[in-house]
Amino acid sequence: MKLVVATCAAVLALALNTVSPLQAKEWKTVRVGLEGDYPPFSSVGPDGKIVGWEVDYMNLLCEHMKVKCTPVQQDFDGMIPALQAPKFDAIMASMSITDVRKKQIAFSVSYYNTPTRFVAKKGANIEISPAGLKGKKIGVQRSTIQDNYLTDNYASVAEIVRYGSQDDMFLDLVAGRLDLGLGDSLQISDGFIKTDRGKDFEMIGPNLTDSKWFGDGVGVGLRKQDDDLKKMFDTAIAETLKDGSYQALEKKYFDIDIYGG
Template identity: 50%
Template sequence: MKKILQKLTTLAVAAALPLALAAGVQAADKVRIGVEGAYPPFSSVDADGKLVGFDIEIAHALCEEMKVECELVAQDWDGIIPGLLARKYDAIIASMSITEERKKKVDFSAKYYNTPARFVRKKGSGIEIDDASLSGKTVGVQRGTIHDNFISGEFDGKLDIKYYGTQDEAYLDMAAGRIDLLFADSVAMDDGFLKTDSGKDFEFVGPSYSDPKYFGEGAGIAIRKQDNDLRDNFSAAIKAIRANGVYQKINEKYFPYDIYGAE
């Protein structure tokens, strides 16, 4: 009887193995990608409820290059790395900068763009980026970002800092006069705020900031540390779409210059 049970168990395992392998292949044909959807022009939700933007198109282009299906999963920024670690999705394409702090938790592909950060002020406010002018002023910054780290590290005590869950929330408070300055990615603010009706009375002030200590190596695709093959596939796909012109076509839809940065 014992031998019969052992034989039945062996047959059951053998029968299940092809199904398991098939499931593994099917899973490899789809990549779930975490996106924010609240960071125009990189990602936002249009009037029809559709995810749009540079990050969204890059995600689809990379999946096409890798010959896998994209499944986009919208996730608030504050929970985007925990969501990856909890396996809600397989990768993050959300303008996430490659920093040493984040590398402690996740791995990254090669960069897919790199742009500097800047301050924005109201036109005619006279605010300059110096100690005397900044005294008593309030700056808005998105919580949990490289821009938050920079402001907290370099301007704590020089500025009152107000934190926001999304960049759009910071834009609304700036337009309403509830804060004196914004600090964020220069390209995101130019397209997402300054070129809109709400941002027409505002302008950049001060220098561009790109210190690797805070701003890292550019924006990359975050992957769980053990997923080395997926990381390498994304890096190879980024290189491929840069070489075949797909990247440039997407870039030109959103920006008048190449935001990839120096090779």
């Protein structure tokens, strides 16, 4: 019996102590968690491979770091647990740098920063204020900074409907189940409004950038103890900005500057 207890204790201790076995190794390959449901940053192509700006930028960074990178697909709300698991070593999923997330994981310097905006049917004429949003159904992707912003500001007046992916929210916007959606302006523009199904929709209200909710841009999510990997990403991001390869890749996807300073 004692042996059983001791074994259980040892197994538990191992299971609970998920950190540390990866410390102090030289990085030859880096597994990167990507979402695959957030065009044009990442989406799953017809052949099942993840494609998009974020994948191309990952490859660019890995070239600079001289490591081999393997993409791993993961739903957004499971990203941080999967990084800790560790199912992969870095998150590149348009994840904004926020204080709450910083308690769990470390971030590289920001690699892009675009404002958040509301989206609604053309001519819906909705005013973005507690009075204007009263009783409205607002869609948002679960566990994003936009979700936190809505919950903190409009939970008492509006009905917040949360989705597993941005794409599910767009489906319900088109179906008319939602009055508004909230999301990253660039993702709404390129992933929805510029596509056929989103042609009757437009972005409304101001650019939302308050760093209390929207953080300091998007960074690579990393385990806290992987300091060496963070330094590698920081350096690589700075290099791509300096040698023009960031701007060249950006032009292939967007007609605006997404770095945002």
